[in-house]
Each structure stands twice: as C-alpha cells, then as structure tokens.
Amino acid sequence: MSNHMFSVQQFYVTWRRICCKSKKLTPVALNWLWSSNCHAGSRVVSLQSNQKGTSNKQVTKRPKKESSSCQAVLNHFDQQYSEELGDLWPSARHVLLDPPSWQYGVMLNRFSTVTDITQILQSQGFSTLLPQTNISVLLCNDPSMVSHSKYHEGKDTLLSSDYINKRPPDNSLPQPGQDPQSEPSLSLPRPSLQCYIHPSPLRFPSQAHRPGQLKQYYLLNAASLLPVLALQVRDGEKVLDLCSAPGGKALAIMQSATPVLLCCNEPDPHRRDWLAKTLESFLPHSLNSRVIVSSQDGRSFGQSEAGVYDKVLVDAPCSNDRSWLYSCSNQQGEQRLKERARLPVLQAQLLRSALSAVRPGGIVVYSTCTLSSFENCAVIETALSDFPEAEPEDLWEEIAVPLSKYFAFSSHPGHGQTPHKPSLKPQNGTVSSYQHRLGILVVPQPGKTWGPMFLSRIRRRK
Numbered sequence: 001m002s003n004h005m006f007s008v009q010q011f012y013v014t015w016r017r018i019c020c021k022s023k024k025l026t027p028v029a030l031n032w033l034w035s036s037n038c039h040a041g042s043r044v045v046s047l048q049s050n051q052k053g054t055s056n057k058q059v060t061k062r063p064k065k066e067s068s069s070c071q072a073v074l075n076h077f078d079q080q081y082s083e084e085l086g087d088l089w090p091s092a093r094h095v096l097l098d099p100p101s102w103q104y105g106v107m108l109n110r111f112s113t114v115t116d117i118t119q120i121l122q123s124q125g126f127s128t129l130l131p132q133t134n135i136s137v138l139l140c141n142d143p144s145m146v147s148h149s150k151y152h153e154g155k156d157t158l159l160s161s162d163y164i165n166k167r168p169p170d171n172s173l174p175q176p177g178q179d180p181q182s183e184p185s186l187s188l189p190r191p192s193l194q195c196y197i198h199p200s201p202l203r204f205p206s207q208a209h210r211p212g213q214l215k216q217y218y219l220l221n222a223a224s225l226l227p228v229l230a231l232q233v234r235d236g237e238k239v240l241d242l243c244s245a246p247g248g249k250a251l252a253i254m255q256s257a258t259p260v261l262l263c264c265n266e267p268d269p270h271r272r273d274w275l276a277k278t279l280e281s282f283l284p285h286s287l288n289s290r291v292i293v294s295s296q297d298g299r300s301f302g303q304s305e306a307g308v309y310d311k312v313l314v315d316a317p318c319s320n321d322r323s324w325l326y327s328c329s330n331q332q333g334e335q336r337l338k339e340r341a342r343l344p345v346l347q348a349q350l351l352r353s354a355l356s357a358v359r360p361g362g363i364v365v366y367s368t369c370t371l372s373s374f375e376n377c378a379v380i381e382t383a384l385s386d387f388p389e390a391e392p393e394d395l396w397e398e399i400a401v402p403l404s405k406y407f408a409f410s411s412h413p414g415h416g417q418t419p420h421k422p423s424l425k426p427q428n429g430t431v432s433s434y435q436h437r438l439g440i441l442v443v444p445q446p447g448k449t450w451g452p453m454f455l456s457r458i459r460r461r462k
C-alpha cells in the first residue's frame with residue numbers, strides 16, 4: 001500500500017468515484033476512506049490508498065502562526081481587550097494567534113438525501129453539540145408534542161432531538177412546512193439543527209459545489225449557531241435575516257424550522273452572489289418561494305417593512321477579530337481600524353431598523369463576531385435608549401449555562417460601565433443581571449476555541 005497525500009478536492013473525487021461504483025460499497029468505502037488520517041488543524045487530508053492514479057500534488061499548507069498576524073491590529077487589540085476582558089485576554093489572544101488550534105463545526109443539511117455522514121463523523125470522534133443539552137434543539141409549534149415532552153420549559157417549546165427522532169410518526173399532527181393557515185403542505189424532513197464538533201482541531205473537508213446535488217453539511221464556527229438558537233424560529237413564522245451573506249445562519253434557521261418566509265438580505269452584490277450560491281447548494285427548489293434574497297440597505301427595512309416580521313436576525317457587519325488579525329499588511333490593518341471606529345453607528349442603525357421591522361411581541365437577535373464592547377453592549381444600550389418598547393432578555397440561563405461545557409462564555413461589560421473581570425462560569429452575584437440581559441459573549445479559550453461571538457436578544461413589547 002502506497003502512501004499518498006490528497007487535497008480535499010481529490011479526496012472528494014475519490015470518494016464519489018468509489019461511491020458511484022457500487023451502492024453497497026458506500027458505507028464501507030466511506031469508512032475506509034475516512035479511517036485514514038486527518039491532520040489536526042490542517043487543511044490537508046492525508047489518506048492511505050491503493051487506488052491507482054490517485055497521486056497528490058496539491059497540498060494546502062497550514063496557516064502560519066503569530067508571524068503572519070498584523071502588528072497594528074494586534075497592538076490595538078492588546079490595548080482594548082486587556083482592559084475589557086482582563087485575565088481572559090491573554091488566553092483568548094493565544095487562541096486567535098494559533099489558527100492550527102481552531103475547531104470547526106459540521107452542521108448537517110436535513111435536506112440532503114445522503115445520510116451516511118453521521119456514521120463517518122462518529123467514527124472519527126465527532127459528537128453532536130446540541131442534543132446533549134435541553135436547549136432548543138428543535139423548535140416546534142405543536143402543543144400536543146410539547147405536552148408529552150419532559151423538556152417542556154414554560155412558554156418556550158423546547159424539545160430534544162432524541163425525543164423527536166424516537167417518536168413514532170403521527171399523521172394527525174401538523175407536518176413541518178404545513179402552514180397553520182392556508183399554505184399547501186410541503187413534504188420536508190423534520191426540522192433538526194444538528195452540528196457535530198470534535199474536541200481537537202480536526203477540520204472536516206468542505207464539499208465542492210455540484211449542480212443538481214444538495215450538499216450534506218456546512219462547516220462553521222459552532223458559536224455561529226447560538227444567535228440562531230436564541231432566535232427561536234418556529235414553523236410558519238416570517239423571518240428576516242438582515243445581513244445575510246454568505247448565508248451560514250440562514251441555513252441554520254432552515255435546519256431548525258420551516259418558516260413561511262425567510263427573507264435573506266444582502267446589499268453587497270458579490271456577497272449576495274455567494275449567498276445565492278449557498279442557498280442553492282443546500283436548499284431544495286420546493287423552498288424557493290419561502291426563502292427569498294433581497295438587496296436593500298438593511299437600514300431601510302424599519303420604514304419599508306415596519307412590523308412585518310416575527311423574528312429578525314441582525315448578524316451585523318463588524319470588526320471580525322479572527323480575520324482582521326490576519327490583515328495582509330499593516331496598511332490594510334490600519335485602514336480597518338479606522339473603519340472600526342465607524343462601525344457602531346451603522347450597527348445601531350441596523351438594530352433600530354430591525355426593531356421597527358419586527359411586529360409587537362416579536363424578537364430581534366443582534367450578533368457580531370468581535371470581542372469589542374463598542375460594537376456589542378454599547379450598540380445594544382444605544383438602540384434601547386431610543387426604543388422604550390424594546391426589552392432585552394437574559395440569555396445566560398437559557399444558553400450560556402447549558403452550553404458552558406463546549407463554549408467559554410463571558411457576560412460582557414457595557415461600554416461606559418465599570419469594567420470588571422468577567423468569570424467564565426456563572427457565579428451568583430458576580431455579574432449583574434443587567435449585564436446578562438445586554439448579551440453574552442463567547443470568548444475563544446484553549447480547548448474551547450469557538451468564537452468570538454456576541455449575542456443579544458431583544459423583545460418588542462406588545
């Protein structure tokens with residue numbers, strides 16, 4: 001047996017070739033292929049193969065360490081975050097400067113008919129992130145299912161996917177996609193947001209776009225799912241994803257429920273093309289009338305579609321600490337830092353627009369992938385001061401506590417408040433409930449490298 005190094009693309013070509021030859025071979029072939037070695041933290045999959053003609057020349061190198069980070073951005077982060085995060089910053093800094101330690105989540109696509117991926121993931125030591133918690137794994141609007149569920153928690157309909165998957169089919173119950181009013185029913189698999197994670201930085205290969213075939217999974221930072229969980233989308237709702245490209249959270253919404261409308265908005269034309277391609281690669285044509293792409297400036301929705309939506313996600317344009325740290329030059333880094341100072345104004349405008357676009361009683365989730373309090377709590381405080389009918393909700397007990405095994409959370413001090421050293425674990429009395437209500441922050445830490453991700457949920461009073 002000869003030893004070959006495969007690029008990710010070659011891996012998939014070989015995989016498909018073997019799978020196409022014999023259906024019976026599929027699980028065996030996949031296991032055989034996958035039982036070969038995946039380098040931790042690398043973009044390269046190394047396989048032991050006796051296939052003829054499967055040589056490898058394309059090897060994607062690991063991203064470099066601290067040397068390739070941008071000094072101007074790092075200096076700025078050091079100054080701001082050591083003050084805002086205290087003891088958490090040195091360990092967060094260490095993770096951000098060490099791309100080979102980064103973990104990747106694998107979100108399954110419920111619309112793909114190929115299902116063996118779960119076995120492969122499990123055989124490689126991946127495990128599901130969500131069913132082990134009683135957090136909203138499945139969001140469902142069927143009260144008869146709730147009354148049977150030991151996971152029922154008050155006003156929210158929280159069900160474990162284990163419970164749902166084992167439950168015998170009951171045709172008297174509304175099916176996913178069946179609108180409570182007059183919509184014709186869609187035959188779709190049950191909503192199920194499933195994400196597999198690995199304790200080490202093992203990167204599953206991404207799938208190439210194949211016309212006419214839906215992709216089986218989407219690679220993402222698992223912390224990106226938290227804003228979607230906080231949004232609590234239910235079947236039949238109208239949802240607006242205000243800043244949507246490239247579409248990761250839109251896909252997660254479509255895994256967790258079947259809204260009657262999901263409007264994915266993206267004003268940047270190139271990013272909108274990317275978004276359209278993502279949606280096409282993961283969603284069946286039967287959803288085309290429900291999942292639409294719009295191209296407005298998000299700040300205009302509050303006026304043009306006031307009170308229309310049940311749920312609005314504002315995954316705002318932000319500093320993106322992970323990628324900004326790797327700006328290609330000091331000049332680009334400095335340019336970005338100037339841009340950074342202007343972002344909170346745009347973010348607050350987008351959040352205000354979202355609060356106007358949501359109906360009374362509906363909810364808005366605001367999220368960013370930066371640690372900066374100026375783009376997080378300060379934006380929430382600004383928007384709340386203009387919106388007396390908007391009420392922030394506490395996500396600490398609902399999301400941070402049940403998921404603290406996987407993510408390192410910090411309650412984030414608001415701008416202008418006395419900075420404190422946040423604790424990773426919730427400790428009664430150390431963090432005020434006001435701070436909890438403003439939002440929660442996922443801080444990358446060794447072994448829990450997910451984030452940065454800030455999320456805040458605001459309900460518009462009736």
Ligand SMILES: C[S@@+](CC[C@H](N)C(=O)[O-])C[C@H]1O[C@@H](n2cnc3c(N)ncnc32)[C@H](O)[C@@H]1O
Nearest residue numbers: 243244245246247248249268297298315316317
């Ligand atoms: C953080 S990204 C969104 C990521 C996306 N939600 C996902 O999960 O894949 C922010 C997006 O906001 C878009 N954006 C920038 N300015 C905007 C505006 N005024 N209105 C709406 N979107 C805007 C950016 O082009 C960018 O694609």
